Amino acid sequence: MQYKSIDGLDKKISKLIMGNDNQIYFDEAAKLWDHWIEVGGNAFDNAHIYGQGSMEKLLGDWHRKRDNLKDLVIIAKGAHTPNCDPKSITSQLTESLDRLQTETADIYIMHRDNTEIPVDEFIDVLNEEKNKGRIKIFGGSNWTLNRFKEANNWAEENNKVKFSVLNNNLALCKMIKPLWDGCISSNDQEILTYLESTKTAHLSWSSQGRGYFLPDDITQQIEEKITKDESSWRQPGEHSSGPLSCFDSEDNRERKVRAIDLAKKLNTDSQNIAGAWPLNLDFPSFALIGPRIISEIDSSLKNLDLELTKEQVNWLNLKD
Secondary structure, three states, X not given: OOEEOOOOOOOOEEOEEEXXXXXXXXXXXXXXXXXXXXXXXXXXXXXXOHHHHHHHHHHHHHHHHHOOHXXXXXXXXXXXXXXXXXXXXXXXXXXXXXXXXXXXXXXEEEOOXXXXXXXXHHHHHHHHHHHOOOEEEEEEOOOOXXXXXXXXXXXXXXXXXXXXXXXXXXXXXXXOOOOOOOOOEOOOHHHHHHHHHHOOEEEEEOXXXXXXXXXXXXXXXXXXXXXXXXXXXXXXXXXXOOXXXXXXXXXXXXXXXXXXXXXXXXXXXXXXXXXXXXXXXXXXXXXXXXXXXXXXXXXXXXXXXXXXXXXXXXXXXXXX
């Protein structure tokens, strides 16, 4: 495992972060998380809405049985639309900390933004929670660059603690259609330039494009499975959140061709090239992964072994 630091935290964070959004049964989750610890992982991404709180409860029970909370980096997310407001930040954080069986979240992330609410109201409540000791640092998920900068500028002007983390999608394949309403991609030159110049930490979700860089037949199978699984709840007109529905485009097909080409030269898989891409950017960049079984953890660990040059990073992202 490899680690990086974020200002404001006294623990180093594993560059790969375990997404805690898909485990249902304790025994299966425990096997996965025990292995995660064995290979050096220490960070867990949680959200108030995942499994209506059941995912947070599972992790709380697990770390209590293992007595290892002091070794973990706990990420809590809340204030998802339609409950994206200062009051919900406080109330949902209370519920999340109770489920997670901890007094403090190392990182708190707003799951969405609400542009109808001035940024100072969000900064104020997040500073209040930090001053209470209930969070250590905080950030925003699916925030535009303009709102993120506006929030931090206001914080600096008013002697408040500012956002430390941006948590958007950041994958080699640029998101064409949002996976879910309100989702934002950081594979945008203006955002990447900002992250590089400010060295702002970025935590990327769907960092491997949900399987977009796997062989075409496997990508198609994933697309069909997700489409089928989501058919019972998707609204009319909503697209699947599968890799082809969200990422397929002429540019991304070229990115895939280049990933395959580089994988052959480096004797690895194109999926690992894609997984390594966000980890090799020139700022503190972390990647959320969502393994369901142990072998998927091990395959993602290979992403860490690939050191891409600046030229390779740019070439893969069509910046020749």
